[in-house]
Amino acid sequence: MDNRELLARLIKCEAGGEGDNGMKAVASVVLNRVRAPGGEYQRIGQGNVRNVIYQKGQFDCTRPVLGGVANPQTLWANPPEQIHYDIADWALAGNRLFTVGASLWYFNPYAPCPYLFPYNGNGTFQVKVENHCFYNPTASYFQS
Template structure:
């Protein structure tokens, strides 16, 4: 898969049910990780989309097994549709959803958004979009 295909697949798998803004928000976080100037994602990803998406433990959609059973919702099992390619093109051309800011993380807490995430305090709450909470890096992140 080329970068466009890979990003379109991660958008569909991670946020396909979240509407256009939800999908753009996830694409924005992925590209924020690609473009961050320091910290873990810069050190591991080195500006490479593939390294960011395939970094171990980051996206459930690239894990073939979850909780000891086969994961039916993966980037390989769910081909993207035109909307996912359009959002991938949008993100790859440098756009991002302004409400997401510099967010490097998102997750669905199945309840209210906690103020910090990850729990070590390296992120602070930015915004909730549909069911996902988005988090900007704190100064602690840049020490990772």
């Protein structure tokens, strides 16, 4: 599977029901991690989409088991459609959803967005796009 298809699959799995902006926001985070100027994502990702997507514990869609039960929503079980490829191409071409800014994290809290995420204080709330909250890195992230 090439980077384009891998990213398209992740977009569908992580944000397929979030509309164009929701999917673009998730794709923006992945590419922000690929291009991170420092910290954990620069060290682990090394500018590689595959390294970022498969980094352990980052995306539920890469886990065959969640909470001890088979995960029905994986990269492998959800073939992308043309819209997912189009958004992957958009992101791989260097585009970003401007409202997401430099966000390196997102999650769906099923509640109001907390100010800090991850809970170690490395991110501060940037914006909510559809059901996901997005977080920009703090200075402490770059020392992690």
